[in-house]
Amino acid sequence: MNRSIFCVIFAALFLGATPTFAQTTGPAKGSLVIVGGGGLPKPIRDKFVELAGGPDSQFIVIPTANEDEIDLPKEEARFATMFGVKHVTVIHTRDPKIANTEEFVKPIKSASAVWFDGGRQWRITDAFLGTRTEKEIRAVLDRGGVIGGSSAGATIQGSYLVRGSTTENTTMMSKGHEIGFGYVKNAAIDQHIISRKREGDLVPVVKAHPELLGIGIDEATAVIVKGDTFEIMGRSKVAITDGADHDGKPYFLLSVGDKFNLKERKVITPATKPTGAP
Numbered sequence: 471m472n473r474s475i476f477c478v479i480f481a482a483l484f485l486g487a488t489p490t491f492a493q494t495t496g497p498a499k500g501s502l503v504i505v506g507g508g509g510l511p512k513p514i515r516d517k518f519v520e521l522a523g524g525p526d527s528q529f530i531v532i533p534t535a536n537e538d539e540i541d542l543p544k545e546e547a548r549f550a551t552m553f554g555v556k557h558v559t560v561i562h563t564r565d566p567k568i569a570n571t572e573e574f575v576k577p578i579k580s581a582s583a584v585w586f587d588g589g590r591q592w593r594i595t596d597a598f599l600g601t602r603t604e605k606e607i608r609a610v611l612d613r614g615g616v617i618g619g620s621s622a623g624a625t626i627q628g629s630y631l632v633r634g635s636t637t638e639n640t641t642m643m644s645k646g647h648e649i650g651f652g653y654v655k656n657a658a659i660d661q662h663i664i665s666r667k668r669e670g671d672l673v674p675v676v677k678a679h680p681e682l683l684g685i686g687i688d689e690a691t692a693v694i695v696k697g698d699t700f701e702i703m704g705r706s707k708v709a710i711t712d713g714a715d716h717d718g719k720p721y722f723l724l725s726v727g728d729k730f731n732l733k734e735r736k737v738i739t740p741a742t743k744p745t746g747a748p
Contacts, residue, residue: 473611473719475659480483481602483692484657485640487648491591491625492657492681493656493684493732494608494654494656494657494683494698494732494733494735495654495655495656495698495704495732495733495735496601496653496654496655496696496698496699496732497611497653497654497694497695497696497697497699498591498607498612498613498697499579499611499612499613499614499686500610500611500613500614500615500616501615501616501617501694501695501696502520502610502611502616502617502627502693502694502695502696502700503517503518503616503617503619503621503692503695504617504618504619504624504627504653504654504657504687504692504693504695504700505616505618505621505624505661505686505691505692505696505704506620506621506661506663506687506688506689506690506691506692506704506706506708507588507621507622507661507662507664507689508620508621508626508662508665508688508689508690508694509689509690509705509714511618511690511703511704511705512521512741513701513703513704515552515553515554515693517692517694517695517703518553518583518616518618519547519553519554519555519583520740521581521583521615521694522555522583522615522616523582523583523724525553525554525555525556525655526555526556526557527555527557527581527582527583528557528559528577528580528581528582528583529549529553529555529557529558529559529578529581529582529583529584529585530558530559530560530581530583530585530586530607530610530621531545531546531549531558531559531560531561531564531576531585531587532550532560532561532585532586532587532594532598532623533545533560533562533587533589533621534562534564534589534591534593534594534597534643535562535586535587535588535589535591535594535606535623535626536587536588536589536593536595537589537590537593537708540560540562540688542560542562545560545587546558546559546560548627549585550619552634552674554663555638559575559577559581561574561603563597564593564596564597565597566596566598566599566600567603568600569597569598569601569603570602570603571573571602571722572574572607574601574602575602575603575605575606576577578603578606578607578609578610579606579609579638581610581615582610582613582615582616583615583616583617583618584607584610584615584616584617585617585619585620586617586618586619586620586622586623586626586627587619587620587622587623588619588620588621588622588623589621589622590622590639590705591622591623591625591626591631591633591634591641591650592621592631592635592636592644592647593600594622594623594626595605595631595634595647595649595650595651596625599649599651603620604651606638607651608613608651608653609696610625610654612637617653620661621661621662624661624663624687625636625650625659625660626650626651627649627650627651627653627654627655627659628650628652628655628657628658628659628685629649629650629651629652629654629655629656629657629658629682630648630649630650630655630658630675630679631644631647631649631650631658632659632660632671633660634646634676635647642671642672642674642675643674643675643678644744645651653687653695654695654732656674656681656682657682657683657684657685657732658672658679658682658683658684658685659685659687660684660685660686660687661685661686661687661689662689662719663686663687663688663709664688664689664706664707665688665706666691668686669686669709669721670711670719670721672684672686672711672715673711673720673721674683675711676711676712676713677713680685680713681682681709683711683712683732683735684709684710684711684712684721685708685709685711686708686709686710686711687708687710688706688707688708689706690704690706691704691706691707691708691726692704693704693708693730695732698731698732699729699730699731699732699738700729700730700732700742701727701729701730702724702725702726702727702730702747703726703727704726706726707723707724707725707726708723708728709721709722709723709724710722710723710735712735724737
């Protein structure tokens with residue numbers, strides 16, 4: 471037996487200590503807006519702008535998950551109109567060398583909000599993982615800002631990247647593309663879960679990686695993360711996969727208005743009674 475594991479078990483059994491295992495946690499500062507794809511209801515958009523500090527704040531948009539060529543001015547105008555904001559900078563590259571330059575990251579340093587568009591999440595990690603860009607985006611949280619995203623822009627916010635295959639989007643665990651940006655630590659985030667019948671797709675991921683909490687978000691629905699808790703906004707539901715059985719299912723559903731403690735993995739002050747929740 472590994473010596474460190476033996477010491478933890480010994481302390482728990484004979485010294486009365488509580489074993490310490492990996493916990494799911496949100497950002498120490500700032501907020502996250504994690505959307506399951508599909509539509510983006512106005513209350514979710516408004517919440518993102520509010521958490522950024524209002525419509526006069528500096529917004530960054532990252533459309534890199536999209537496979538198409540990006541028209542930066544068009545993307546800037548689209549986002550500004552949709553969210554009702556004025557100061558938008560679109561940053562995009564597929565070259566990590568460029569993403570690692572001081573000139574490229576300069577706009578992020580004055581921003582209070584970053585938004586990841588949808589597409590394929592591996593394109594985001596291939597371009598930005600381990601670069602100055604990734605570092606400066608995280609710094610937005612450290613100064614109290616907000617990071618948001620939809621679909622691929624949701625999955626990228628977990629520590630474990632699901633559906634990272636470069637050839638298709640059904641493989642949940644794809645070697646070489648399993649690392650997300652980790653704004654929610656020890657978590658795997660999936661999207662479009664009910665509309666695409668993906669409610670149970672995180673089960674094998676959590677089975678293979680028991681330290682992970684699976685968070686599956688349906689379309690036009692968001693989890694708003696502050697610290698170690700989140701609240702659900704939008705139109706549909708969120709599925710929580712924690713490795714336990716819930717009334718015969720390997721997950722349970724939360725509804726709009728429900729709140730959840732990530733660290734304790736418990737529902738708090740539910741707006742509705744979650745299906746199969748502990």
